[in-house]
Amino acid sequence: MYGLVVVGFSAGGIEPMRSLLAALRADYPLPVAAVAHLPPGSGAGFTALFASAGALPTAFAVDKEAIRPGRACFAPADYHLLIENGERFALSVDQPVNFVRPSIDVLFESAAEVYGKRLIALTLSGASSDGAKGMAAVRKRGGMTIALAPDECVRSSLTDAVLKLVDVDYCVGIDEIIALLQGVR
Amino acid sequence: MSARDLEDIEAELLLLALRERYGYDFAGYARASLIRRLRQMVEFFAVADLADLLPIVLRNERVAQAVINFVSVPVSEFFRDPPVWGYVREHLIPALESFPRINVWQIGCGHGQETYSVAILLRECGLAHKARMITTDINADLLATAKRGRWPAEQFGQWRANYLAAGGTTDFDDYFEHTGDEVSIRADRLQPIEFVEHNLVTDDAFLETQFIVCRNVLIYFGDALQARALGVFGRSLERGGYLLLGTAESILDGDPAWSTVQPELRVFRRTTAPAVTCTGW
Numbered sequence: 324m325y326g327l328v329v330v331g332f333s334a335g336g337i338e339p340m341r342s343l344l345a346a347l348r349a350d351y352p353l354p355v356a357a358v359a360h361l362p363p364g365s366g367a368g369f370t371a372l373f374a375s376a377g378a379l380p381t382a383f384a385v386d387k388e389a390i391r392p393g394r395a396c397f398a399p400a401d402y403h404l405l406i407e408n409g410e411r412f413a414l415s416v417d418q419p420v421n422f423v424r425p426s427i428d429v430l431f432e433s434a435a436e437v438y439g440k441r442l443i444a445l446t447l448s449g450a451s452s453d454g455a456k457g458m459a460a461v462r463k464r465g466g467m468t469i470a471l472a473p474d475e476c477v478r479s480s481l482t483d484a485v486l487k488l489v490d491v492d493y494c495v496g497i498d499e500i501i502a503l504l505q506g507v508r
Numbered sequence: 509m510s511a512r513d514l515e516d517i518e519a520e521l522l523l524l525a526l527r528e529r530y531g532y533d534f535a536g537y538a539r540a541s542l543i544r545r546l547r548q549m550v551e552f553f554a555v556a557d558l559a560d561l562l563p564i565v566l567r568n569e570r571v572a573q574a575v576i577n578f579v580s581v582p583v584s585e586f587f588r589d590p591p592v593w594g595y596v597r598e599h600l601i602p603a604l605e606s607f608p609r610i611n612v613w614q615i616g617c618g619h620g621q622e623t624y625s626v627a628i629l630l631r632e633c634g635l636a637h638k639a640r641m642i643t644t645d646i647n648a649d650l651l652a653t654a655k656r657g658r659w660p661a662e663q664f665g666q667w668r669a670n671y672l673a674a675g676g677t678t679d680f681d682d683y684f685e686h687t688g689d690e691v692s693i694r695a696d697r698l699q700p701i702e703f704v705e706h707n708l709v710t711d712d713a714f715l716e717t718q719f720i721v722c723r724n725v726l727i728y729f730g731d732a733l734q735a736r737a738l739g740v741f742g743r744s745l746e747r748g749g750y751l752l753l754g755t756a757e758s759i760l761d762g763d764p765a766w767s768t769v770q771p772e773l774r775v776f777r778r779t780t781a782p783a784v785t786c787t788g789w
Contacts, residue, residue, distance in 0.1 A: 386727045386756050387538075387734070399756050401588075402727075405540040414756045415541040416583050416724045433540045 325467070325507050326410070326441035327390060328353050329434045331427030331457065333360035335448030335477025337372060339497045344395055345378040346501040353443075353507070355379065355395035356412070356434070358404055358425045360453070370397060384412040398425035405433040421453035431457025435464045442466035443507065445500065449481025455488045462489050467507075469493045469500055518558035519546055522575075525565050532576050532646065533709045536733035545579050552578070573649060580647050582618045582724055585663060587625050589755050590673035592773045597675050600719065600750055600775065601633040607718045610639040613744065615722040617643040617703065620654030620693070621667070624683075626721055627698040632677050636699040642715070644706035651703040657693035664691050708737045713744035720745060723754040742766070745778040752776075 332340060336359060347355070361369055370381040373395070384396040390410045398404030399414065403425050407413040413433075420426035431444050431454065444461040446454045448471060462468050468491040473479035475496050485491060493503060519542075527533045534542060546558055553571075555561055565572045587593045604610050612630065617623045623643040630636045645651050664684075671680040683698075684691045695701075706714065708725070720741050726734050741751055742765045751766070753759070753774040759766050764781035 383756075385758060387731065402756055403541075405544075407538055407540045413538050413540050414727045415544075416727070416754075417541060417544065418583060429544070433544075436540075 324441060325353055325443055327406070327434060327438050328355045328443045328445065328504065329431055329461075330355065330357040330395075330445045330447065331359075331431065331454040331481070332357075332447035332449050333423075333453070333478070333481065334450035338477075339447045339471060339475070339500075341373055341375070341378075342497050343501060343504070344373050344381065345375050347379045347504060348377050349379055349393065351379050351504075352392055353504075354390045354392045356384065356390065356397075356404065356406070356430060357395055358398045358427045358430045360423050360425070360449075360451075361400050369400075384414065386412065386414045388412045398430065401425075403429045405429060406437045407433075408437060410437060421451060423451070423453055427454035428457040428460075432460040435460040435466055438466065440465035443469065443504070445469045445471075445504075446481050446485050447471045448476035448478050450478040451480055452484030454481050455484035458485045458489045458491065462491070467492050469495070469503060471500065472496050515543075515558065518562070519543060521562055522546065522558055522565060525562060526572065526576060526579075529566055530569075530572055530576065532580070534579060536709060536730050536736075537579075537728055538730050541728055542579065549575055549578055577647060577649050580645075581650060582616050582728070584618045584621045584724070585670065586621045586667035587670035587674045587676075588622070588723075589773075590670050592752070592755065593625065593629065593670075593674035595770060595773050595775065596752065597629055597633060599770075600752070601629060601635055603750070604635065604639075604719055607746065607749075609716075610635065610719070611715060611717040612639055612641045612719045612721070613715075613717045614641070614643045615645075615706070615708070615720065616725040617645045617650060617654040619650070619659060620657050621659070622721070622723065623654055623701060624657060624693050624698065627701055628671075628676075628683060631698055639699065640702070641699060642702045642704055642717075644704045646705070646707040646709070648705055651705065655701075655703045657695060658690055659692075661686065661689050661691045708740060709733060711740075713740050715744065716746055717744045718746050718749040719752075720749070721752045723752065724757070725754075726757045727754060738763075738765075742778060747778050747780045749778045750775060751778065 373381045380394045383399040402414040405413045458468050470482045470485045470491050473482045523534050614623050630639050668680045766776045767779050769775040769777050
């Protein structure tokens with residue numbers, strides 16, 4: 324019944340994201356879209372960070388590309404990633420939101436509008452509040468909201484901001500998050 | 509009826525007003541970004557809903573122009589994506605020299621940063637004297653702003669770093685005058701640039717070109733409009749001419765009118781296949 328998993332993180336989020344993609348494996352049935360705050364100019368080396376045997380492969384999203392399972396698509400450096408009607412990716416170079424581009428809020432809000440209840444939104448470790456409004460938008464439209472527990476975050480500003488704004492469905496450790504995502508279809 | 513449905517209708521009405529009253533058609537634009545921009549207008553004008561903007565937009569041309577500017581302006585910087593411009597300097601511009609005439613068309617001038625980036629490259633590669641440079645935008649306001657060539661200085665350090673990373677060969681600062689918090693381009697250092705109104709939604713190719721630069725414009729277009737724009741590029745480019753798109757944009761595989769020159773940097777070349785003739789819009 325779920326159609327898409329969106330993930331957002333910044334500082335300290337690479338490790339839990341690696342664990343997640345390694346555990347979901349390449350045959351995970353749901354598409355995954357992610358925003359990480361990364362410096363402009365970050366290239367192919369960034370997605371390679373997440374590569375490991377059997378893990379869900381990663382790529383940068385391409386404009387108007389169909390959203391499909393079998394890989395996790397990241398926002399390219401210095402572009403916002405949005406979800407377009409018809410379940411496709413879209414990119415923009417509009418002004419930074421919350422001082423960042425890509426912004427987690429932009430992805431989550433647009434995904435919530437297209438997927439509604441069929442969306443799972445996940446925030447990991449992060450050093451800013453970007454992502455909190457996005458989680459609120461997902462929650463409002465009936466999607467599932469999951470935040471990584473603060474004691475497992477290298478930087479917990481993101482989780483703190485989310486918990487302040489949203490009554491999330493789950494605020495748990497990475498192992499439980501993996502179990503949750505493996506359990507949904 | 510849900511709030512979402514209402515917002516959709518309000519957006520539709522506003523776009524209809526812009527089209528029927530002022531001739532700007534945004535219907536073919538990609539939805540998600542367009543809606544985000546319209547919502548920012550609601551905040552900017554401190555109104556409750558998009559519908560509140562409708563009567564003002566219909567009757568007040570200046571407000572309408574502000575909305576059009578807001579919806580249509582692409583954000584850019586000097587030498588955004590330095591590896592792309594490094595490639596243009598090293599490979600594309602030298603390749604252009606083999607054409608007897610060189611018309612360079614930069615589409616979507618924004619506030620001019622990318623336009624002048626191209627002009628700087630042409631100068632430093634010694635092509636300024638034989639290349640004609642045209643920049644277009646749908647928006648006369650933006651063309652005037654770009655022509656003025658004046659920007660807040662806050663990003664200047666980043667622009668200089670981009671220029672150097674892209675292989676810049678002289679002192680970037682020599683192209684600018686600093687006054688207070690602003691920098692302005694010293695147009696006398698560059699070749700003349702023609703600023704022309706042109707709309708990819710309604711207008712066709714208007715001159716034969718050898719190099720088209722259109723970066724981060726197509727991402728704002730829906731499928732049909734993207735296809736139309738590529739048709740315009742194909743009819744404008746001389747066979748063997750080059751097209752440079754934004755790093756996240758692409759041409760569908762298998763379009764016989766185009767061959768890929770450099771896939772990561774989105775450099776394409778017009779083949780000898782006939783251009784699509786149907787304007788289909």
